[in-house]
Amino acid sequence: MEKREKQNPWKRLMAIRGMGQVITVAIGLLLLCIVFSMLSSSFYSERNVGNLLRQIAPILIIGIGQAYVLITGNIDLSIGSVVGMSCMISATLMTNGVPTPAALLITLVVCLFVGVLNGVLVAKWKVPPFIATLGTMTVARGVAQIVNNNYNTNAIGDKAQWFRDLFYYGNFLGLYNTIWIALVLFLVFNFLLGKTRTGRHIYAVGSNKEAAKLSGVNTDATTIIVYVVSSLCACVVGLITCAIAGMGTMDSGNMYEMYAVAAAAIGGISTFGGEGLLVGTVVGASIWGVLQNGLQFVGAPVAIRNIVIGIIVIVSVLLDVIIRSNRPRKKLKTESAAVAGDKVH
Template sequence: MNSKQQNPLKKILAIRGMGAALTAFVGLVIIYIAFGLINPAVFSGQNILNLLRSMSKYLLIGIAQSYVLITGNIDLSIGSMVGMSAMIAATLMTGGMSPILAILIALLSCLVIGIINGYLVGKFKLPPFIATLGTMFVARGIAYMVNGNRNTDAIATGVGKETADKFQNFFYYGKTIGVYNTFWLAIIVFIIFFFVLSKTRTGRHIYAIGSNVDAAKLSGVNVVATTIKTYLISAVCSCLVGLILCAQAGMGNMEAGNMYEMYGVAAGVIGGVSPLGGTGILLGTLAGSAVWQTLENGLNMIGAQVGIQRVVIGVIVVVAVLLDVVVRSGQFGKRKNK
């Protein structure tokens, strides 16, 4: 009877990356309560809403980077695609183009970068660090050039205040059921890509490539196509964050998304996504993005300097990766002993 009751729990814990994800969630609760005890304003309803909205950007970027990390690769162009998306959409809207068409063009531009990344890494075997470093500069260069090396005017100057308000409310300022739309957008994207990664053949292929690319090939996995898919997913999420930042500011900023590729790595790694590939789940990325934003929010609420915030988060990222390396080393040691 007892063994039957334990089976479901064992199955859950046996899922790759579930242990790390649960650990991140426990850490999240502890961190949040600790900051709340220091400053009760952390528990306020408005702060929780703001935290969820801010966390959403990290969640989307985390999803983008997690997909790529699980294959054993990395995407350094994420932050630049965020800036490119924001600048293209804002520039087109200040020129009078409808937001829907501007969004589609921004998305198409990011998808092109994603396809290039996928082919360079999957087809031509370029090291992902080098390939995406190159496209990082290309995308950021486009962000600068698209409006003549300057930030855009307010999007309301081109599409009118009413249309601009609709765009900004949809992506940032508006609420549905009392919660900011940014959060709902991120959760919808999370559910879709969580399903893809955990329940589809594409998801199984992604894990297979990250675990052992040669074995994946022998098993019939199309490594090139799967790699391209991960970079396309990264591009979609990056574009959405660019649109969120554009809506937040009401204009395009050439530096939007700066360092976001590293934020994505942090969100994934804190949640147990291994930078060595083959391990991690998006539940962990959700927890990791929440931990990141809770730390940032809590440290800010207690008056900690920005430098201290970065040091704390940096240490946590290093410790998370170190634990992953130690655990993997232990697993390899056990296999050898056997």
């Protein structure tokens, strides 16, 4: 036991379950960056790196939300529609003269309501998460469309310029605010997942729901919490898209549920639940961003980009399946066997 305590930091790092996959994917990311920088000299330009990071940030944020849900063994398909709903509600309110802070607050409340609804449907009423969130996905998209009578909104105007700066255009210490928002959310939710009782409960529910229940974990509350986190992240991304466009667009957040799952799955979040590190989602979102950006630089058509990302998602999930099936079933307790042997002879 003492030997285990004195392991070097690298071994300790690798002992964390899921870290191996994160490091593998991180090496993949590094290789991608090297390849793209060789193919295009402007890939590493200061401007492109800034844009790339800003491009990655929204994917990272929804990836975090989806990662929370995936770790509990569920899925949130409504995340993209909530992005659209958040964008449309905030923009509509702002263009109709509602003060920006109030508009943001109302948007947040509505999005969190969708999260609670998802959680209640899945946890309390036992609706399969795929179906429950498919339903709320359609509802949320419908709300996004109906909120401004099936039209995109007008420009949100100069009064809301501070909002646009806060969420997208502004920068602090040389980094765009979008990146700062993603960073803060990552730090907060990573801490919540890794260092708190709630985090342990989230892993427990995903790993063995029945055992978690018997251990006194409120599995329903935990499930609701992860869906609320997911909706909160989607809400923030909706606000970012609104800030980018300066208006509400009904189809914003389209396909984001796919990007979210991709970011989480590529980063080693197990789609079976109970396993995964949030830092993996950072790597997953980065791979997604680098691929999008890099393939654009080398002139690959959108179709090729989608195919490449799709293949990477499948390979990541396949890797997870292979790792799980090859995991040693039981530790051979040579020590205990030796003790027993001593007793025997």
